[in-house]
Structures are given as structure tokens and as C-alpha cells.
Amino acid sequence: MTLRRAVFITGIVVLCAWTLVPIYLIALGAIGGRTVVNSWPKPFLPPADLSFATMREFFDITGVWTSALYSVEAAVLCMAFSIVLGVPGGYALARFVFPGATTYRLLILLTRAFPVAILALPLTVGFIRLGLYDTPFGVGLMHTTLALPFAVLISASLFQAIPRELEEAAWVFGCSPVRAFWRVMLPLALPGIAAVAIFAFVISWNEVFAASVLTVRHKTLTAYLLSVLSESPLHVQFAGGFVLIVPSVLFIFLVRKRLFSVWGIANR
Amino acid sequence: MRARSIPYLLIAPSLGFLTVLFFVPLVQTIALAFQADGIWSTANFSRMAGDLNFTDAVVNTFEIVIIVVPLQLLLALGMAMLLQHVRGGRDIVLWIWSIPLGISDLAAGLVWLAILTDKGYLNTILLGLGVLSGPQSWLSYETPVTLLAAIVVAELWRATAIVLVILVAGVQLVPKEYGEAAEVFGATPWQRFTRVTLPLLKPSIQTALVLRTVLAFEMFAIVLSIGGRNFPVLVSEAFNWQYNQQDYGVAAAYAVIVMGVSLAATLIYLWVLRTPAAQR
Numbered sequence: 001m002t003l004r005r006a007v008f009i010t011g012i013v014v015l016c017a018w019t020l021v022p023i024y025l026i027a028l029g030a031i032g033g034r035t036v037v038n039s040w041p042k043p044f045l046p047p048a049d050l051s052f053a054t055m056r057e058f059f060d061i062t063g064v065w066t067s068a069l070y071s072v073e074a075a076v077l078c079m080a081f082s083i084v085l086g087v088p089g090g091y092a093l094a095r096f097v098f099p100g101a102t103t104y105r106l107l108i109l110l111t112r113a114f115p116v117a118i119l120a121l122p123l124t125v126g127f128i129r130l131g132l133y134d135t136p137f138g139v140g141l142m143h144t145t146l147a148l149p150f151a152v153l154i155s156a157s158l159f160q161a162i163p164r165e166l167e168e169a170a171w172v173f174g175c176s177p178v179r180a181f182w183r184v185m186l187p188l189a190l191p192g193i194a195a196v197a198i199f200a201f202v203i204s205w206n207e208v209f210a211a212s213v214l215t216v217r218h219k220t221l222t223a224y225l226l227s228v229l230s231e232s233p234l235h236v237q238f239a240g241g242f243v244l245i246v247p248s249v250l251f252i253f254l255v256r257k258r259l260f261s262v263w264g265i266a267n268r
Numbered sequence: 269m270r271a272r273s274i275p276y277l278l279i280a281p282s283l284g285f286l287t288v289l290f291f292v293p294l295v296q297t298i299a300l301a302f303q304a305d306g307i308w309s310t311a312n313f314s315r316m317a318g319d320l321n322f323t324d325a326v327v328n329t330f331e332i333v334i335i336v337v338p339l340q341l342l343l344a345l346g347m348a349m350l351l352q353h354v355r356g357g358r359d360i361v362l363w364i365w366s367i368p369l370g371i372s373d374l375a376a377g378l379v380w381l382a383i384l385t386d387k388g389y390l391n392t393i394l395l396g397l398g399v400l401s402g403p404q405s406w407l408s409y410e411t412p413v414t415l416l417a418a419i420v421v422a423e424l425w426r427a428t429a430i431v432l433v434i435l436v437a438g439v440q441l442v443p444k445e446y447g448e449a450a451e452v453f454g455a456t457p458w459q460r461f462t463r464v465t466l467p468l469l470k471p472s473i474q475t476a477l478v479l480r481t482v483l484a485f486e487m488f489a490i491v492l493s494i495g496g497r498n499f500p501v502l503v504s505e506a507f508n509w510q511y512n513q514q515d516y517g518v519a520a521a522y523a524v525i526v527m528g529v530s531l532a533a534t535l536i537y538l539w540v541l542r543t544p545a546a547q548r
Contacts (some may be wrong), residue, residue: 022382119294260440268543
């Protein structure tokens with residue numbers, strides 16, 4: 001029994017290391033700068049003289065930081081649009097029985113079966129015409145089509161989980177439906193909606209294809225990194241990769257409790 | 269009358285948005301793929317099929333999907349089962365295992381590039397073990413097998429988490445009593461897994477397979493960051509025709525192909541793993 005337990009714990013630890021060690025190694029490559037990237041054999045520990053100078057080299061890679069700002073801009077837009085457009089749809093699915101509800105739900109689900117590539121190509125032309133091409137705003141709009149279906153479905157399940165009686169009680173006490181939604185439903189659903197927002201942010205932050213196709217000079221971080229893959233020195237690429245990873249890890253930590261309810265929905 | 273219109277007012281913004289930025293572009297891409305010089309034709313598809321990289325792209329894409337998706341399912345199933353027996357610290361283990369969920373394929377590619385490059389960490393370990401005597405390249409067109417292996421490993425690292433999360437969500441929906449009942453009747457752990465857990469997990473497995481396969485057909489940044497142009501796949505070709513060659517027609521043709529195989533795979537999963545109505 002103790003042997004089985006030992007094997008079991010080793011398995012768990014190995015699988016954790018399998019996830020974490022690669023992230024640690026790219027962090028080394030990013031922070032160590034040029035010296036570590038060119039060294040051979042590679043050190044497995046951070047350089048003992050992890051000085052301000054090498055750290056500065058990391059923060060001086062301007063391409064990475066300016067494009068990261070564009071990424072944040074696009075991701076915040078995507079987040080805002082997904083919430084504003086998606087939450088009402090989710091509320092409608094959760095609280096109303098209406099002809100077309102099933103069709104609406106199905107259409108929303110259907111969008112997930114299509115690759116990004118098929119949407120991004122004609123949007124290039126349309127965006128040039130509208131002046132949205134090569135703007136973080138345009139990228140955010142495009143990314144909203146990816147995040148919106150999640151926003152609708154997740155918020156539908158959030159509102160379903162809140163007892164209808166609470167809302168009805170507010171009506172009885174003289175709240176208008178809008179006020180009841182605002183004062184009763186929304187505060188209860190807020191933690192879940194925050195999780196939806198974080199998902200939307202991560203979806204946009206990580207997306208590569210559309211961001212690359214829709215931008216030229218104002219590239220988001222993923223688009224920038226993809227365009228310099230073959231030409232920029234490795235330490236720049238590793239720095240960019242590391243900057244891409246850090247927020248994602250934090251976000252997954254923030255929504256870890258919600259991950260399963262989110263994917264539980266996907267099962268139905 | 270007014271009350272009846274409320275749900276429609278609520279869904280109108282999302283529906284309008286998706287119409288303009290999803291359904292219209294979808295139709296436009298299909299139209300773009302089947303048109304050349306303003307008339308309907310399959311010229312784009314013949315140009316695509318005539319391209320040197322086309323066969324490689326098709327073969328590589330399917331190779332990756334066929335190798336990676338079953339491995340991910342097995343690995344995630346194993347992890348989900350292990351997780352059931354974790355006593356303390358289940359939350360932290362689960363968090364660590366789901367971290368790759370938030371990592372983009374581009375970042376994952378760069379992570380594995382750092383490990384597998386000529387003077388990378390893998391070669392440092394191999395040097396320490398005495399297997400290698402100097403830097404060795406694994407990711408060039410001269411080493412197609414290790415290049416494929418590298419992409420498979422990177423995909424396993426990055427995208428197993430999504431399968432895991434869907435399966436764990438599914439396991440939580442299965443009542444504990446079923447397994448306990450099987451145990452009372454003398455089922456071995458293996459029998460309990462194959463006869464009770466696995467059939468009850470079928471809907472989750474279906475969801476996971478659909479999602480994973482569609483995403484695997486879409487993969488391209490991980491391939492470009494690890495293998496450069498040495499390992500063409502369908503979407504990287506679409507990207508190349510659009511971005512470098514500025515030929516939207518052929519790019520659209522590639523996109524249509526990707527859409528076709530994704531939809532076909534989805535339908536196959538829905539059919540093969542369907543739950544008979546009586547069991548619902």
C-alpha cells in the first residue's frame with residue numbers, strides 16, 4: 001500500500017514538473033538575455049549575477065512591450081464587447097421561453113466549429129474599407145466573435161443558477177424589471193461574469209492568426225512575435241514568449257474555481 | 269405584447285454582431301474561394317492543389333491530429349483518474365495541470381524552442397549524460413522525425429489541459445454511488461473504470477474530442493515557431509498565401525478545406541459517440 005502510494009505521488013509530481021519546468025526554462029531564457037541564450041552548455045539555475053543590467057536588457061526589448069500594450073488594448077475591448085453583448089443574450093436564454101431560443105443557442109454553439117482563418121480573411125478587406133484595419137480596435141472586434149459565444153453560454157448558466165424567486169420578490173416589492181435585474185440579479189452573477197471577462201481577455205490575448213492578418217504596424221504581441229520569428233535573436237523571442245505566458249498563468253489561477261462549471265456547461 | 273419582445277431585444281445585439289462579423293465573413297470566404305477574376309470557378313483549388321507544399325501540408329496536418337488527439341485523451345483520462353485519489357492539495361495540483369489552458373500555441377512553441385534548440389536545455393542534459401558531444405539540431409528539415417516529435421510533445425504539453433478540464437468536469441457529474449455499487453458487487457478497479465466510469469464519461473469525451481480536433485486542425489503558430497517553414501500545415505499555408513503572397517483566393521481555399529475537415533470530424537464524433545436516446 002505504501003509502495004502504491006509512493007508510485008502515485010511520484011506520478012503526480014512528475015506531471016506537475018512536466019507542466020512547470022518548461023515555463024521555468026523559458027523564464028531563464030527570457031531574463032538571462034543574450035548571455036544565457038548563447039551559453040553552452042546551458043545553466044539550469046538563474047545567473048548568480050542576475051543584475052539590473054540583464055533585467056534591463058529584458059525590459060528594453062521595446063518591440064515586445066509596445067506590442068504587449070496593443071494586445072492589452074485589443075483584449076480589454078474584446079472583454080467589454082463580450083460582456084455587453086453576451087450577458088443579455090445569456091439572460092434571455094436563462095429566463096425566457098421564446099420561439100427561436102433553441103435555434104439561437106444552436107447558432108451560438110455552431111460558431112465554435114469554424115476555424116478563425118475562415119473569418120479573418122474577408123474581414124481584412126472590410127476593415128480596410130472601414131478604417132479599422134491595423135488597429136487594436138479592429139482586432140478586438142474580431143476577437144469578440146470568438147469570445148462572445150462563451151460569454152452567452154456561460155452567463156446563461158450563471159443566471160439559471162440564481163433562483164427565479166429572488167427576482168420575483170424584487171418585483172413584488174415594487175422594483176421595475178430593469179431595477180430588479182440591476183440590484184438583485186447582477187450582484188449575484190457578478191463573480192461569474194468576472195470569470196467570463198477573464199476568459200474573453202485570455203482568448204484575445206492568445207489569438208495569433210486573426211491578429212497577424214489584421215495588423216501591419218500596430219501589431220499585438222502574438223502578431224509581433226510571429227512576424228519576427230525568423231529574424232529576431234532568440235532572447236527576444238523567449239522574452240516575448242515569457243511575457244505572453246505570465247498573464248495567462250495568473251488568469252487561470254483567478255478563475256480556477258470556475259473552470260469546471262464553465263466546461264461542465266460545454267458538456268450539455 | 270411588449271413583454272413578448274423582451275427576449276428578442278436581449279439577443280438582438282449578440283445576433284447582430286455575429287451576423288456582421290461571423291456569418292457574413294463566413295459566406296464571403298466561401299465565395300472568395302470559389303471565385304477567380306469575378307466568375308465562379310475552382311481555379312483557386314487547382315492552384316492550391318498544384319502547390320509544392322500542398323501534399324505536405326495535408327499529410328502533416330493529419331499526422332499531427334491522428335497522433336496527438338488520442339495521446340491527449342489517454343493522458344487526460346489518466347490524469348483525471350489520478351486526481352480522484354489526491355487527498356490533500358487537490359486544488360493546487362489541478363491548478364498546475366490546467367495552467368497550459370491559458371497559454372497560446374505561439375508561446376508554447378517558443379517554450380519548446382528554448383528547450384529543443386541546438387544549444388538548448390535538452391541537449392545540455394544529453395551532453396551531461398554523455399549521449400552528445402556538442403550542439404545538435406533536431407528541428408531542421410534534415411531531421412523530419414525529431415521535428416515531428418518536437419511538435420507532438422509541444423502540443424501534448426499545451427493542449428492536454430483542455431481535455432483534462434472537460435473530463436474532470438464530467439467526472440464530477442457522475443454520482444459516486446455508481447462506482448460504489450459496482451464495488452459492492454465485486455468489480456475490480458479496472459472493471460469499474462471500463463464498465464462504469466468510461467461509459468458515463470462518454471458525453472464529456474465526445475465534447476473534448478470535438479473541441480480538441482477542431483483546434484488541432486487550426487494549429488499553426490506552434491508549428492511555425494518550432495519548425496519555421498520546414499513543417500507546413502494547412503493553416504500555416506493559408507496564412508502564407510494571405511500574408512506573404514497576398515493571394516486571398518488560395519488562402520480562402522485553404523480556409524474552406526480546414527473548415528470542411530473540422531466539420532467532418534465533428535459529425536463523425538457526434539455519430540460514433542452518440543448516446544442512444546434511451547440512456548439519456
